Amino acid sequence: MPIVPPSVTTAAGRPESVNGDWLIRGRDGRLSAYDAVGDGIVCRAESRPGGPWLAPRRIGGDQRVHPMLGVGQGADEYAHLATWRPTVKGESGLVHTTHFRPALAALDWTPLGHPNQKGDRTGVPAVAVDAEGRAHVFVRNAVGGVSMRGQKERGGWGPWRDLKGEDVEERLTAVTRASGRVELYGNSPHGILRWTQGGPGWIPELDASPLKVTARQGSLRALVTSDEHVTLFYTDETDTVCAWRPGGEPVELLPGAGPGPVSVIRCTLDEVDCTLLAQRSASGRVAFAAYPTEQESAGAWWTESGPQLPLDARVSLTEDASGRVVAATVIPGGGELRVARRKREAGLALEAWGVV
Structure with a gap:
């Protein structure tokens, strides 16, 4: 019988359910925020770039899904979402949808099946999109390795691929290099594992x-920091944030x-x-730290902002249509x-935090 690994949990003991940058800027310049709510995935989006936010909208039709989500975005700025849906009692299958623009309805969920053919959830999916706009969905499988299913160049999906690995934790991080x-x-x-495309x-x-x-x-975060490099951020056993290329x-x-976890x-x-890094601080506020890209020797230090937040609050960062940094927090x-x-001034000072 397949073994379902334990869930990654937050400091508050609740399952960490969203993987990837859940605050993103869409093709039309509007910001959108994704969350797993009840038996659905919802999107909250700006009515126009920089304008008021619309009411939450359910993603992918009325189909019931489990409260976990992987988010990825391609160079075309389309959002790709993956989650699990219940199938028969005690079993689930992965599904995917594409959200072309925040103000539009997303496509219905497309079934991807199970990396072990059948069984229950095995981990929170991770999603990356290559230069051709093809989504790759990664997930830990039931035997502790990693499996992937990717979109074909001419539409549809390829088969599930076993990418190997041993004793892999269920929360992965995926990224698309500047090369695509x-x-x-x-x-x-055994350490941090890395998979690359040739x-x-x-x-x-x-x-x-x-x-x-x-x-x-659950502390791995990957970021493209130059045409040649990806920098991986993680927190070590001494609670120090580290960077590795x-x-x-x-x-x-x-x-x-x-x-x-750190958002970057x-x-x-x-x-x-x-x-730029952001993290919920021990005091409950959001802490920010910045340094010249790939110049870790320059040093970085935290500056706190905003109100106190619950232990399980998530933090995400993006830039808006005018290039201004935007930070968001959400209670899962x-x-x-x-x-x-x-x-609109020198430094990293933020305007007042507004409730959407």
Whole structure:
């Protein structure tokens, strides 16, 4: 009988249900925020770029799904979503939809099946989209490895692929390099595992040796930081946020601000290419830290903003249509969404946080 791995949990003990950047800017410039609520996935979107937010809308029709979600976005700025739906008693299957624009309805859920043919949920899916706009859905399988199913070039989906791996934790992180090739990272007791594509449309292959570090469960975040590099951020066993680029050694960046996962984007601050991190701090507020991209030796330090939040509050970052940094927090399961934009002045000061 397949073994269902334990869920990744937040500091508050609730399952961590959303994987990927859940606050994104769509093709029409509007921001949207995705969440798993009850037996559905919902989207909250701006009525216009920078304007008021619309009421939450259910994604993918009336089909019931489980409260977990993987989010990915391609260069065309379409959102790709993957989740699990119940099938028969005690079993589930993965489904996918594409959301072309925040103000439009998403396509209905398309069934992808189960990486082990049948069984219950095995992990929160991760989604990446290649240069050709093809979604790749990754998930831990029932034997502790990783499986993937990808869209074909001419439509439809290819078969489930076994990407190997051993004792992989259920929460993966996927990213698309500047070249358009997809990469995947996973955590395990043996270290951090990395899968890479050898070329467009190729099946990602597992590196021969893991990165021999101990990372906190659910702490991996991958970010494209140049045309050549992806930087992986993780929190180690001493609660230090570390940065690693394959081919080099990990760098200790700064102490973690709090117990939750870190959100990270690349942006321009005062005409400098910067990497910006955000995390719910131990005090309950959102902490921000920035440094020149790929220059970890320059140092970084946390600055807190906003009201106190519950332990399980999620944080996400993006840039709006005018290039301003936007931060959002949400209480999982359809709770209060708060949004703040960077002020039009030097530094990283934010406007007042507004409740959507």
